[in-house]
Amino acid sequence: MATENTKVRDAFVVGLRNAHGLEKQALQIMNRQLERMTDYPEIIARLNQHTEETNRQVERLETILGRYGESHSALKDTVMSFMGNMAALGHAPAEDEVLKNTFADLAFEAYEIAAYKSLITMAQSLGDQEAIRLLTESLKEEEATAAFFDQNVSTITNRYLQQSHAA
C-alpha cells in the first residue's frame, strides 16, 4: 500500500511540474499576444486578466510542490513540443493572426483544463484536500477563460472580416 502511494505521489509531482512549465509558457504566449492584438481591446482585457490569474496559478503549483518537498529553484519546466508549436503561432506575422491566436488560446485552455482535472484526480487519490482546493480554483479560471475564447470565435471572425474589407 505504501508503494502504491509513493507511485501516486511521484506521478502527482511530475504532473505538477508539467503544469508549472505549461503555465510559464502560457505567460510567454499571452505576453506576445498582448503586444500584437491591439485592435481587439476585449481580447487584450481578457489576456491581462488571465495573465494575473496565471501568475496566481503558478504560485499555487509552487505552494503544492513545496508541500511535497520540491523547492522552487529546483523546478525544471518541461516544454512540450505541442505547446512549442502553439507558441509559434503567437509571433507568426500573418493577416489572420487574430483568428489563429484565438484558436490557439482555446486549444491551450482545453489542454490546461485536462491537465488540472488529471491533477485533481491524483490529489483525490492522495486525499490531499488542500491541493484539491487550490487546483480547483485554477481549473475554474481555465474553464472561464476557455468559455470566453469559445464564445468569441464568431465575434472575432466577424470583426476580422469587417477589418479585412475596410483595408
Ligand SMILES: [Fe+2]
Ligand atoms: Fe490558462
